[in-house]
Amino acid sequence: MSWNRVAVVGAGLIKFGELFEQSYEQMAAGAFQAAVGSVDRGFDPSQVEAAFVATQRGSLWGQEGIAGNTVPSAIGLAGIACTRIENACPSGSDAFRVGAMAVASGVHDVVLVIGVEKMRDKSTEEGLLSRAAAGHPIFTRGETAPVLFAPFATRHMHEYGTTREMLAAVAVKNHYNGARDPFAHFQNEITIDDVIASPSVCHPLHLLDCCPQTDGAAATLLVSAERAGEFTDKPVYVAGFGVGTDHPYLHEKAAFTGLKATTLAAERAYEMAGVEPAQVDCAEVHDCFTITEILDIEDLGFVEKGKGGVASLDGETSLRGRIPVNTSGGLLAKGHPIGATGVAQLTECWWQLRGEAGDRQVETPNGYALQHNVGGRGSGVSVVNILTTNAP
């Protein structure tokens, strides 16, 4: 495969949370300014040739028409090329992949990838929960987001002996990390008992097994690797990426112990990057629910299939563990503003690889960090991006 190498020279986000006081446009501007401000040698915004915008929910009040033209105006770059990417929960990571391909193809030299999402401008009932009534009138009726993942928990517990404590350990670890991330929605530590005692949302998942609804925005600046030196001495490169899909309805899943879309995306990303799972130093993975992280670390090859629960309880994925996962607090603690999520995960990977992650910094001896999202109806689409400090 022949492609021009791509460097990430800037990344940033705004503090995630319930940002009732900020508009969609203000959040976008904040993230863009943070990314611009992160460029070591300074960055003139007018250098951006094209932007790729990730926003998943264009249906919130007043945002029904979000398209490619919304963000350039908001960030002072009206007129530039801009395309909106909507690909379910991996929207942000897929926008990054598409932005990287725009540079890799040689069409563009400087690209902005920005994810922006307003989750709290609509009530919970009219927002995420309303999908209980969406989709197929019979086969998906009652299918809120937890219904897409809870059946995997039921089956994983049945087949592998995964326990409630193991699920809870994921939330405890990610809240611990979130308490050390100034951008996280939740910055408080919790206990296993807290998780198990929280109200049942969708058996077997409880409230603290679920990510919150969060507003947020994040941005990255991608340039051709040969021009990286204009911007920084510490470039981070795109090592590889992959997308995988699966049948969209739950009754079409061959198994409820893993997510096939993740496995396919990971295989493709590892092959493109030329790395093995064991070479990954840290990972930001899609933990919309605790069970999802357990499935992810198995599907991404960090632990053996069926051992994700035990590994989580044993601390293998903690900051000082064998493979630190979701050092930013993950979706569970940092939040899940859908379009922004993947871009914010990539920002965390960028910081970790540059040694700028503060209290939550981990060792990165191999120079590889992996970012992953999975989502859509029935976890039917997944994106994996791999970043590296190793020069191409």
Next chain:
Amino acid sequence: MTSPVRILSVGAAAPALRLPAAEVAAAWGRGPGARGQAGVCAPDEDVLTLAADAAGRALAASGLQNDIVDGLWWGTTRPPFAEGPSHAVLAAALGLSSHSAGALCSGSPHAGMEALLSAADAVAAGSARVALVVAADAVVPGPGTGYEARAGAGAAAMVLVSDGGQAALAARVTRTRPVLDRYRGDGESSTRDLYDSRLFRDQIFVPIVREVGEQLAALDVRAWSLPDPDGRLGGVVAKKLGTAVPASASAYGAVGDSGAAAALLGGVGALDAAGTVAMVGYGGGRATGVAVTADAPVRGAAVIADVLARGRPAGYAEALRSRRQLTPAGETVPMGVPPESASFVRGADEMLGLLGSRCVDCGTINTPPSIHPHCISCASTKFELVPLARQGVVHTFVVNHTMPAPFVAPLPLAVIDLVDGARVMLQVTGSGDGLEIGSTVDLVLRRYAHERGVPVYGFKAEATDSIAVEAP
């Protein structure tokens, strides 16, 4: 020259909930001493799902293939669509042929007898060789009315044939009188009674029911099904006819006054032995009596009492909510796919007929067919439509506790491996208590939604029926 009208099999159904009369009395500050209970439909049940359950049992007991039924005659006081495809939806859900005939009788609790007589006429005339009769009702009383605690729900079904079976229709008599009795005005949602119960009893009910009953009493009647809308009138009429407690008392005790279903429901259980059963239906100013003479137990009759004996006690608030007399304030979340939209037209047969498309190349059953132009296993485009099996095993499940109105928690959902190898994901009836991986389930018709006055039906999973239908 007419054919005889014989009964091949019978079936019955009761709703999931039982409202104790004491709950109703307590809600209105009435003193203790209220006795009895009434059947109430759960939020996912109605007259159509009750009819489907009862007719399904009668058909299973008949041993016939559903698609040889020539017609469906359905009686119910208020069909689920005020105007609409009530009859067609029920016929499709029962797997009847798209060529099947029949009629929907409605407008009063007399509708069940009208359905029976119409079906009998079709068999007698030779226009139907196999006629399916179902009487189903779910009475919606005005809150606080005197008969509220008695207003129940249930369904009974018969498979009529011109040849075979252990029983035959022996006699029929009808009397009419143009007076208001129990009624519902145009645009009203709940049923009303006459203002004076003695006016109703002395001038309307007892004279007409007694006259019909006396005509049938000339036969050697072994068991009676008599209308008993208030818990006393049935006994009054029985005494006038010189009989003891009517056989129908047990059905009334189990599910209350099941309206248009009451006459048949009170009588089909008595067909578990030889002899003549007289069934009297009343409503809308009309009374009809039918005598059925059995030479031997009729298929399906032996389990009727067990079917009616089930049910979960419900409180008054739950009963009101289930009857949609207690509704949440504010907006409810509308279906993403409105019932009047194209996808319901495309999906009508596959959803109500519960169809899958079986891949000719690899055997995988894809569901539903309309969203699978290519096989999910091998990408082939060669399929044959097949009806899905209606039994399966739970592969995995959840119980959803967090949904906006109109959803009601807890809502179990399960991925089910059907015995034919197909896999489906469906809602599960009830609260999910006791649901486990490996649980065996049956697929039953239930109401998934009721939106802008329109019901939406589909199949749900239910714990396997412990009451076996005796094989013919």
